[in-house]
Amino acid sequence: MRTNRESSFRVAAAVLAAVMLPTVLGPAAPAGAGRGAAPAGTVVTAACTTDPATPKRQFRAMWISSVANIDWPSRTGLSVAAQQAEFRSWLDLAQQRKMNAVVVQVRPTADAFWPSTLEPWSQYLTGTQGGNPGYDPLAFMVAEAHARNIEFHAWFNPYRVATHADPARLVASHPARRNPGWVFPYNGQLYYNPGIPAVRAFVQDAMMDAVNRYDIDAVHWDDYFYPYPSGSVQIPDQATYAQYGSGFANIGDWRRDNVDKLVQEMSQKIRAAKPWVKFGISPFGIWRNASTDPLGSPTSGLQSYDAIYADTRRWVQQNWIDYVAPQVYWHIGFATADYARLVPWWSNVVAGTNVQLVIGQATYRVGASGQDAAWQNAAELTNHLTLNRAHPQVVGDIHFSAKDVRANRLGGMDRVANDHYRRPALVPIAAGRGGAAPPAPTITAATRVSNGVSLTFQRGGTTTPAAYAVYRVDGTTTDPCDLADGGNLLATVRAGGTTGTYTDTTAAAGGTYTYVVTALDRRHHESAASAGRVVNPGSGGTFTVTVDNATTGRFTASGNWGTSSFSAQRHGANYRFANPVAASDPAWFSANLPSAGSYRVEVWYPADPGYNSATPYLVATTTGNQTVTVDQRTGGGQWRSLGTFSLAAGDRNVVGVSRWTTGTGYVVADAVRITRV
Incomplete structure (x- = not known):
């Protein structure tokens, strides 16, 4: 259950009525405690005293929600440039907070943030379901995240079809309209029926379309499987149970088996297609209460095993997933579901498995109106992460959601950053997923x-x-x-x-x-x-300065210049390209040169037989622009000298790549290096 601002989507009232206990913080781990054996590939072999405030590896992320335009895009109908600028600003925030991953909702309601072969464009892009946004958002987001070396976890909702209950409002081509027997309404929303085998196969195919086509780092699901219960209203799937439920003693066991099959089959498909792509699930924070099941947690709230038929403990024990990120959205001392008691319980669940434990943090509650008094304490969130240090199975946190990370109410995220995110951290290694350390550079x-x-x-x-x-x-x-x-x-x-x-x-x-x-x-x-x-x-x-086409504020080009990461010979994450034309439309690299003098100018570009044989490079010297032509068909993937030039001091455009050439094929602008000699 995420937030009261998504209350129409997430209802678990049983957890909300509770007696509040005083804040109790467990002891912090001493320096170096809880590290255990060094993971495969580490550079450290000696026993070292380490600082728990600056861990070498820690997963740090935030959810970026698209449903109802919670985070991104901020509203429907934004221009391509505005949507892209907004997303870049979220990545800027992630970098500022030294996060190493973002979890982005790309399939919120049986629709897509990419040109899916199976489902329509999401309405949250243009305001109209099926409306083409004019670019490929998923390709853009993955490229932008990777350019900052931030992992991109693609967040899918398997079964939610719409946040309304009227199939006629879906675009005519929607699979739910073409297969009306696949869906049922419940509590004002539409859902795919998880009990129909064809539905389970279809939603897997819809998600695997993104896995196969895009360079994502992980598939991520939250807590939506069967809908959260609404009073005494029954889920309308009794006829489906009669058709497919033979061999099960009751409808609850059958529903859990349906969800188990979804998880297990999706896990197998991801690992077969791309073994390096992780599979993570962020379930509701309570599996079962100990009063119901001796294996359960010391809680008294809604049980996801019984209420939404999610046997999350089994998924961990079977190693079907790579990480579990329970939504432990309650404060330390909360009587119904105490953070300080749930984290140890989840730590015990993952112990002895290959599954990593990441905690879903209720950042949205900090300083928000209507929340318990504990959430008006600026230290509540940082206390959560301090408590985590005593449990080495906890490898990091995900914050819900991005706008609340940015809001920084009460300075709560400042406290987290100062106490836990002062230095960058490597992403933890997923056990059992292969790979090996590269040679030393x-x-x-x-x-x-x-x-x-x-x-x-x-x-x-x-x-x-x-x-x-x-x-x-x-x-x-x-x-x-x-x-x-x-x-x-x-x-x-x-x-x-x-x-x-x-x-x-x-x-x-x-x-x-x-x-x-x-x-x-x-x-x-x-x-x-x-x-x-x-x-x-x-x-x-x-003095040496290197300027890449992606260096902020140091590269300018018109809209005629495209962006590509096609060639492995590129410098950085991508490069720019354009068709030749008999007109002045150069791309420029700028630099701030400390003094006038002689400078060696070198250029980097990826070579390709189809690129231009006479690409004009312009060098802005003290006596005017000098042109040096380069055959970009050969000699790429390395620094190539244009020569030594007399350059003036100051911050200005220094090297340009012109489109005005007699050659054919793309001209490419990738990177330049300027060295005083």
């Missing part, structure tokens, strides 16, 4: 630049990693324990080919630092560390 350059220290690193071996982790240690020596937690972790960077780059804008001009880089595979196994590169206090003599 090499730092090929570490140079002081005008805004910090610029690093360039190269992969080890022949396999390109998924990402790199960049660490900085004060001084000129390092110890293996310097990488034991996240205290020295600066960032993770998505790999964009054989090399990677990162600029440490937090480096003090007078500091002496040693930088170390590791490589990560798609499942987050970490390589051994590179050799350290020492950077001494700045002398002001050396």
